Amino acid sequence: MASHPLLAPLFPLGKEPMPAGMTEDDRYNQQQMVLYQKYMNYGMESCAFKTGMAGVAGFGLGAFFSLMSTSFQYEDPLNRANVQISTMAQTKIAMKDMGVKMLSSGKGFAKVGAVYSGVECCVEGYRAKNDIKNAVYAGFLAGGILALNSGGGPKGVLGGAAAFAAFSGAIDLYMRKEVADED
Known part of the structure; x- marks a missing residue:
């Protein structure tokens, strides 16, 4: 076989020369790692994953916004009713109200994020x-x-x-x- 110094040598796929100190088991493990990485990339680029992540992020963002807005409220609903209860009871009521508002706002943001992300992913896939x-x-x-x-x-x-x-x-x-x- 003639040697051509300016041409790169060609080897069959998966039979390339190994670096010094690597064995055939190392080659197999490396090929498996590349295959798993490819599957993970496919999964992360899928519309289902993007939609789910947008829903989770939307829920967190909505709950955070609600937490911030309810923590800045100056009006206490218990003061309007002239009800005298302990500070601990007021805190429990306020925390429960805050939790309900955070859940409601989080679900709304999650719905918007998931619907938009899913539709956009489908549109992008259709239009290529x-x-x-x-x-x-x-x-x-x-x-x-x-x-x-x-x-x-x-x-x-x-x-x-x-x-x-x-x-x-x-x-x-x-x-x-x-x-x-x-x-």
């Missing part, structure tokens, strides 16, 4: 592109879905869809501009 139109289309669909229970009828659904599409497009445009400015 990553551009600002995905955010607008996904915002329109997600806004319409979220506005279905608003009681506003078709006008309410269309209004919610248009508003969410505009909001999503503006946020995506801003985020793309920020990334372009960093480069």
Whole structure:
């Protein structure tokens, strides 16, 4: 076989030469590690994973916002009723009220995040592109879905869809501009 010094040697896939000190078992373990990493990447890039993570993050963000807003309330509902109870009882009532509000707000944010993320992932997969139109289309669909229970009828659904599409497009445009400015 002739030697060509300027050409890289070709080896069958999986039969490349091993670095010094590595065995065939090490090659197998490395191939398994690469395979597991590929599966993990597929899982993390799936629409189901993205939707679930958006729901979890939305729940946490909504609960945090609610915690912040209820902690800044100046009005005490017990003072309006002129009820005299112990400080410990007032604290329990306030904490319970705060927990109920955090749960409600967290569920709302989780719903919005999961619906939008899932729809956007499906739109991006269908269009096979990553551009600002995905955010607008996904915002329109997600806004319409979220506005279905608003009681506003078709006008309410269309209004919610248009508003969410505009909001999503503006946020995506801003985020793309920020990334372009960093480069």
